[in-house]
Amino acid sequence: MIERKLGKATRDAYGAALVEIGKTNRAVVVLDADLSKSTKTAEFGKVFPDRFFNVGIQEANLVGVAAGLAACGKIPFISSFACFLMCKGFDQLRMAVAFSEQNVKVVVSHGGISIGEDGASQMSIEDIALACSLPGFCVMVPADEYATTALIHESVQHQGPVFVRTGRPKAPLVYNPTSKFQIGKGALLREGKHVTLVANGLLVFEALQAAEALEKEGIKAGVVDLHTVKPLDEELLLREAKKTNHVVVAEEHQIWGGLGSAVARFLSAHHPCRMEFVAIQDTYAESGTAEGLFEKYGLTASHIAQAAKKALGKI
Amino acid sequence: MTVLGHSMKKPSLEELKAQAKQIRRDIIEMTGTAGSGHPGGSLSATELATALYFAIMRHDPQNPKWTDRDRFILSKGHASPLLYSILAEAGYFDRNMLLTFRELGSPLQGHPDMRRLAGVEASTGSLGQGLSIGIGHALARRLDQKAYYTYVLLSDGETNEGQTWEAAAMAAHHEVDHLIAILDYNKFQLDDATHEICDMEPVTDKWKAFNWDVQEIDGHDFESIIKAVQHAQKIKDQPAMIVAHTIKGKGVSFMENNNHFHGVAPTKEEMKRALEELA
Numbered sequence: 001m002i003e004r005k006l007g008k009a010t011r012d013a014y015g016a017a018l019v020e021i022g023k024t025n026r027a028v029v030v031l032d033a034d035l036s037k038s039t040k041t042a043e044f045g046k047v048f049p050d051r052f053f054n055v056g057i058q059e060a061n062l063v064g065v066a067a068g069l070a071a072c073g074k075i076p077f078i079s080s081f082a083c084f085l086m087c088k089g090f091d092q093l094r095m096a097v098a099f100s101e102q103n104v105k106v107v108v109s110h111g112g113i114s115i116g117e118d119g120a121s122q123m124s125i126e127d128i129a130l131a132c133s134l135p136g137f138c139v140m141v142p143a144d145e146y147a148t149t150a151l152i153h154e155s156v157q158h159q160g161p162v163f164v165r166t167g168r169p170k171a172p173l174v175y176n177p178t179s180k181f182q183i184g185k186g187a188l189l190r191e192g193k194h195v196t197l198v199a200n201g202l203l204v205f206e207a208l209q210a211a212e213a214l215e216k217e218g219i220k221a222g223v224v225d226l227h228t229v230k231p232l233d234e235e236l237l238l239r240e241a242k243k244t245n246h247v248v249v250a251e252e253h254q255i256w257g258g259l260g261s262a263v264a265r266f267l268s269a270h271h272p273c274r275m276e277f278v279a280i281q282d283t284y285a286e287s288g289t290a291e292g293l294f295e296k297y298g299l300t301a302s303h304i305a306q307a308a309k310k311a312l313g314k315i
Numbered sequence: 316m317t318v319l320g321h322s323m324k325k326p327s328l329e330e331l332k333a334q335a336k337q338i339r340r341d342i343i344e345m346t347g348t349a350g351s352g353h354p355g356g357s358l359s360a361t362e363l364a365t366a367l368y369f370a371i372m373r374h375d376p377q378n379p380k381w382t383d384r385d386r387f388i389l390s391k392g393h394a395s396p397l398l399y400s401i402l403a404e405a406g407y408f409d410r411n412m413l414l415t416f417r418e419l420g421s422p423l424q425g426h427p428d429m430r431r432l433a434g435v436e437a438s439t440g441s442l443g444q445g446l447s448i449g450i451g452h453a454l455a456r457r458l459d460q461k462a463y464y465t466y467v468l469l470s471d472g473e474t475n476e477g478q479t480w481e482a483a484a485m486a487a488h489h490e491v492d493h494l495i496a497i498l499d500y501n502k503f504q505l506d507d508a509t510h511e512i513c514d515m516e517p518v519t520d521k522w523k524a525f526n527w528d529v530q531e532i533d534g535h536d537f538e539s540i541i542k543a544v545q546h547a548q549k550i551k552d553q554p555a556m557i558v559a560h561t562i563k564g565k566g567v568s569f570m571e572n573n574n575h576f577h578g579v580a581p582t583k584e585e586m587k588r589a590l591e592e593l594a
Contacts, residue, residue: 029458050458051458053454053489055485055489056481056488058478058481058484060443060444061447061450061478061481061482064444064446064447064448064451064478064482065447065448065454065482065485066451067437067447067448067451068437068448068449068450068451068453068455069451069452069454069455070451071429071436071451071452071455072382072452072456072459073455076451091441091444092447092478094441095438095439095440095444096437096447096448099438100429100430100438101430
């Protein structure tokens with residue numbers, strides 16, 4: 001049985017990765033909007049104060065300043081909460097970063113509803129849709145600390161804008177320190193026969209648990225981690241969908257415009273099959289524990305297992 | 316390397332005036348031929364941009380990405396006819412291209428697109444963004460210990476945007492120098508006079524309160540512009556603002572202070588009359 005072993009929060013992995021990268025890459029600069037203790041960029045600021053800029057509580061300017069630094073050859077990483085950076089800095093991401101094709105790395109924390117007690121105003125359920133709508137952006141939602149560390153390192157090598165969503169709570173481990181990651185290449189974590197569970201972020205572990213539960217009922221469910229929503233790993237998706245002909249997509253995001261939309265758009269054109277979607281159903285969440293919120297808003301392993309059975313016509 | 320500015324012989328006042336006149340002619344011809352564009356706010360800032368590009372800035376039209384170049388960011392992106400006329404006059408591209416302004420496939424987009432035209436430092440057109448981008452260039456200068464200056468041309472209406480004031484506060488707090496903002500204070504915005512829509516007065520006091528070095532000048536007087544920029548270059552650990560009082564539509568009698576020409580191009584007949592005045 002898959003063991004639920006908590007690793008670091010993905011935001012902690014981001015903070016640590018930045019410090020490592022900063023040691024060897026002098027072009028990397030980091031900017032935050034007065035949330036550096038929460039996004040974990042403060043660690044970089046302590047080690048490299050000259051290359052760290054806390055702009056204050058101003059997300060629009062944060063993005064613009066980063067675009068100017070990128071135009072001069074720097075590799076800026078900019079961070080804030082997902083909801084604030086994406087919503088308040090969106091026109092700047094559009095004009096100064098995406099349209100201008102600037103090499104800015106947007107790494108947000110507090111994605112999704114698993115932030116818990118702070119409530120809906122601090123939760124981001126729209127960020128993936130917003131990021132994916134920007135031409136040229138790579139959009140990633142890593143599942144655990146190892147995925148985060150690797151994808152942040154990959155982001156430095158990638159020429160062009162990237163968006164990475166990290167989360168507040170400690171994330172259950174899915175990978176190990178030797179796992180390999182590539183932007184745009186998903187991972188098949190479990191072979192399936194009857195149904196494929198596609199997920200990212202914290203929902204990857206939930207999907208693995210769902211697959212175990214389904215196995216007890218004689219349903220062989222495959223699990224695919226699509227940590228990169230854009231560009232989509234079409235090859236992997238097509239291969240697995242052809243194997244099982246039933247697909248469930250699970251994500252900690254508003255049902256409109258996230259991973260589910262991306263997967264459905266692709267499969268509807270290339271391999272139409274029965275699909276179900278586990279996501280936040282066009283509503284805002286509320287204060288509570290992360291576990292309580294996942295239960296109430298339908299994001300747990302049992303919700304994924306139910307969706308799989310529905311896709312298979314078993315309920 | 317052809318480096319304009321410091322290493323070149325300083326142009327005389329008469330030469331600058333002649334260049335400004337040529338640039339105004341180009342603005343009229345580009346917008347008149349295209350049948351659209353923003354002549355009013357291009358004409359108001361003509362002396363400001365002419366002084367920067369031909370008497371002040373170190374830049375190289377043959378090497379637009381020269382890392383030591385001074386930067387000019389047109390935050391008021393709708394004044395693209397001004398920027399294109401200046402870049403053509405400086406030799407960044409063949410001036411025959413000017414009349415392709417706003418045509419499908421032309422590098423001379425309605426608003427500046429840095430991907431399509433060498434010499435354009437920032438893609439603008441969504442107001443309020445240029446100052447932030449300028450801060451980024453100025454911080455990179457500090458990190459790389461270079462000597463260049465970053466100039467940002469703002470419109471008065473544009474400073475309605477909250478991002479302007481985020482940038483103003485942050486640049487002062489971070490003691491960003493080698494950053495020189497110039498406000499093209501022509502007292503009009505799209506819908507009407509600035510005092511009718513969203514008056515930003517007291518403008519000079521606002522920038523002073525944000526802890527900027529502030530000067531107020533006649534934005535059509537070359538000697539005042541050059542003197543003010545030379546002062547701003549000497550300011551250490553503080554950003555500099557030059558509030559330049561200008562006249563919208565300056566140089567063409569029937570366009571001056573006539574806000575119809577904010578975003579409306581002259582007709583063929585108006586273009587002919589304007590070019591006669593600028594002969």
